[in-house]
Amino acid sequence: xxLNNDQAPKPAYRRVVLKLSGEALAPDRGYxxxxxxxxxxxxxxxxxxxxxVQIAIVIGGGNLWRGKDGVERGMAQSTADQIGIMATVMxxxxxxxALERAGVTSRVQTAIEVKALAxxxxxxxxxxxxxxxxxxxxxxxxxxxxxxxxxxxxxxAMEIGADIIIKATKVDGVYSADxxxxxxxxxxxxxxxxxxxxxxLNIMDxxxxxxxxxxxxxxxxxxxxxxxxxxxxxxxxxxxxxxxR
Numbered sequence: 001x002x003l004n005n006d007q008a009p010k011p012a013y014r015r016v017v018l019k020l021s022g023e024a025l026a027p028d029r030g031y032x033x034x035x036x037x038x039x040x041x042x043x044x045x046x047x048x049x050x051x052x053v054q055i056a057i058v059i060g061g062g063n064l065w066r067g068k069d070g071v072e073r074g075m076a077q078s079t080a081d082q083i084g085i086m087a088t089v090m091x092x093x094x095x096x097x098a099l100e101r102a103g104v105t106s107r108v109q110t111a112i113e114v115k116a117l118a119x120x121x122x123x124x125x126x127x128x129x130x131x132x133x134x135x136x137x138x139x140x141x142x143x144x145x146x147x148x149x150x151x152x153x154x155x156x157a158m159e160i161g162a163d164i165i166i167k168a169t170k171v172d173g174v175y176s177a178d179x180x181x182x183x184x185x186x187x188x189x190x191x192x193x194x195x196x197x198x199x200x201l202n203i204m205d206x207x208x209x210x211x212x213x214x215x216x217x218x219x220x221x222x223x224x225x226x227x228x229x230x231x232x233x234x235x236x237x238x239x240x241x242x243x244x245r
Contacts (some may be wrong), residue, residue: 011234015054015130017157018045018166019150019204022091024224026063033063033091038098044230045135046102051234054130056160057137058153059095061087081145088149089114092139099135106135111143111152123159130160150208158215165217166233167204168224173242174201190243203244218245 024041027034049055064087067080092108099106107129108118119125121138129136141152157165176199177185193213196203203209203221212219222229222241233240 011048011051011053012236013053013163013234015160015162016056016164016166017153017160017162018055018057018168019153020057020059020095020168020224021149022060022062022064022087024063024168025059025091025094031063033094035094035098038094039102041095041224042098042102042104044224044227045099046104047231048234049104049133049135051231053234054133055135056126056130056156056162057095057135058149058156059088059091059137059139060149061085061091063087064090078145081147085112085140085143085145088139088141089118092137093117096137099137104135105133106137108137108139110138111140121156126156127160148205148208150204151211154204154208154211154217157217158211162217165212165219166230167219167221169221170223170225171221172223172226172229172240174203174221174244188242189238190245193244196244212244216245218243220244 020041025033025037027037045055061084065083067084070080070083071077089110096106096108109121109126110118111121113120118139121140126136138152138156141147141149142155153165171179173187174191175185175187179185196209203219220233220241220243222233224230229240
């Protein structure tokens with residue numbers, strides 16, 4: 001017998017910011033947008049959305065452009081970052097298309113003005129979309145050069161009153177060392193902000209991480225490509241990933 005909404009267990013988090021790298025959309029060759037990857041991501045998000053979770057997604061642009069490559073060739077940092085900002089908008093539109101085809105209503109909001117393609121990011125409007133059950137894809141980073149999309153995720157999470165930031169990766173949490181290089185590396189189930197800093201663990205850029213620490217915003221690092229990890233985490237399984245708080 002299926003459970004009705006009153007009987008079904010409530011998800012562990014009500015409103016989340018999901019931080020996705022641009023590489024999550026990339027094909028095997030590493031650059032570009034793979035429609036199959038977009039569809040897979042959409043299905044993962046759909047499962048979470050069906051639990052009643054309010055989801056905002058901050059997406060990167062590294063699959064289309066890496067600013068450091070331009071800077072190494074003499075490009076101004078501001079120009080390189082602005083190109084990256086535009087790349088996140090392209091990724092946001094690709095993900096929106098995949099979500100809509102999966103039956104999930106979504107909106108793309110950007111920190112830069114591209115009125116023909118997406119809404120401007122407005123905090124209260126984003127919250128209203130979430131309350132109406134729409135997934136909000138936040139592109140354009142913070143709208144400023146010199147800031148990463150990690151910083152955008154931290155900023156938006158606090159602005160919209162998220163319960164947690166989900167850092168989607170290809171590893172199943174935070175380790176004491178790189179598990180691909182050190183077979184003795186151990187995974188933390190939970191870890192403090194201070195230990196991440198003292199051990200120089202690379203979770204997100206320091207500006208973003210410090211912002212989360214100062215405002216007590218927890219971060220859950222998990223393997224987004226493990227088909228059960230996201231659901232288990234939201235069902236309260238504390239063995240999934242690593243939580244930083």
